[in-house]
Amino acid sequence: MKTIRYLEVEGRSMGYYALLGILGLIVAAGGISALYMEHSGHWVTGMTNQIVWGMPHVFAVFLIVAASGALNVASISSVFNKKAYKPLAPLSAILSICLLLGGLTVLVLDLGQPDRLVVAMTIYNFKSIFAWNMILYNGFIAIVAVYIWFMLERKMNVYSKYAGFTAFFWRLILTTGTGSIFGFLVARQAYDAAIMAPMFIIMSFAYGLAIFILVMMAAYNWSGRELGDATVNRMKNLLGVFVAAVLYFMAAYHLTNLYASENHGVEAFILKDGGIYTQLFWYGTILVGGIIPLLLVYVPACAKSRSSIALASILVILGGLATMYVIIIGGQAYPIEMFPGKIVESTFFDGGVKSYTPTLAETLLGVGGFALALIMVAVAVKVLRFLPATMADAAVDPHYKAEEASK
Numbered sequence: 001m002k003t004i005r006y007l008e009v010e011g012r013s014m015g016y017y018a019l020l021g022i023l024g025l026i027v028a029a030g031g032i033s034a035l036y037m038e039h040s041g042h043w044v045t046g047m048t049n050q051i052v053w054g055m056p057h058v059f060a061v062f063l064i065v066a067a068s069g070a071l072n073v074a075s076i077s078s079v080f081n082k083k084a085y086k087p088l089a090p091l092s093a094i095l096s097i098c099l100l101l102g103g104l105t106v107l108v109l110d111l112g113q114p115d116r117l118v119v120a121m122t123i124y125n126f127k128s129i130f131a132w133n134m135i136l137y138n139g140f141i142a143i144v145a146v147y148i149w150f151m152l153e154r155k156m157n158v159y160s161k162y163a164g165f166t167a168f169f170w171r172l173i174l175t176t177g178t179g180s181i182f183g184f185l186v187a188r189q190a191y192d193a194a195i196m197a198p199m200f201i202i203m204s205f206a207y208g209l210a211i212f213i214l215v216m217m218a219a220y221n222w223s224g225r226e227l228g229d230a231t232v233n234r235m236k237n238l239l240g241v242f243v244a245a246v247l248y249f250m251a252a253y254h255l256t257n258l259y260a261s262e263n264h265g266v267e268a269f270i271l272k273d274g275g276i277y278t279q280l281f282w283y284g285t286i287l288v289g290g291i292i293p294l295l296l297v298y299v300p301a302c303a304k305s306r307s308s309i310a311l312a313s314i315l316v317i318l319g320g321l322a323t324m325y326v327i328i329i330g331g332q333a334y335p336i337e338m339f340p341g342k343i344v345e346s347t348f349f350d351g352g353v354k355s356y357t358p359t360l361a362e363t364l365l366g367v368g369g370f371a372l373a374l375i376m377v378a379v380a381v382k383v384l385r386f387l388p389a390t391m392a393d394a395a396v397d398p399h400y401k402a403e404e405a406s407k
Contacts, residue, residue: 030368059366063103069208078164102373289319
């Protein structure tokens, strides 16, 4: 592999400013929505005393989970010493930080009262998984920032592998913590499962890599730089493996729940009788986010098309959002089993399925967090040298010369 030369994106074209303008408008809409909800109160959202985590949390958790997975490429290059992934490691690392900041921004703006952020930052209840996550999120940003410094500063390159190992293990702990938010909630029948933590880890691999593929392809196409087939195909095949693993864990989760009689009710709700939640599970998680992407990346007629690879990545992201909606909101909508085997009814909606309809303000806040992450990436690649000057096969593929000689 030749020496990698990193260059900033010029960022002087009308297309670049148009991209920033469009993303900026979306961020502004999200900010206005946050102000509207803070000023009017959460009664203007679809959230209630029964559904306390709404659409903003769907986007926030998705972005936080995807942030861990976006570090895939950098981790593979450092931890597993795969040189083919090394050129794109800095882009992978900065994308992970930006996605995490986007997700945390949505969470902060949905607190309702700004002073709650001060409480969350200064008072820690270590019996709460939420307190652990505050440390994990801040630690992730700091560690990955140091990792980027070590990768881009030639004098510090010798230490980049150690920073990569630290970032790799920290991201696993971070995603475990995020999954454990749901796995530790024994009061909710749809949560309370140890498999939640590893399932969130493998979901992070798929969602983060899908976003990385789209960002990588867009960055090279729009900057006029060459992106070789070897790199694209390598990412595509890895995405297929992660998507298949997500389907496996999803099947294991539901089959395990079906084995226990106490979970038959919630499983029937999600898989058969849950209305929008059942539809999002089968059509969103399984079909759009799983089966169709697998066909697009592995069927020979589609596998060589970059448009198909980009479409597969988009579908994985949409399927991931559907999955988060089912887990977060569907899990709250199902009634709490306070007395198993007994029917509980009251004026406080006990025993009944909770209703939730997301409002425009909630959705705009969530989409605004996504746009904020992308703006930060766009500015980062313009200001600093995160992108290799070329990703042509001849420059980055160690097997290129051998393949050419065999032809």
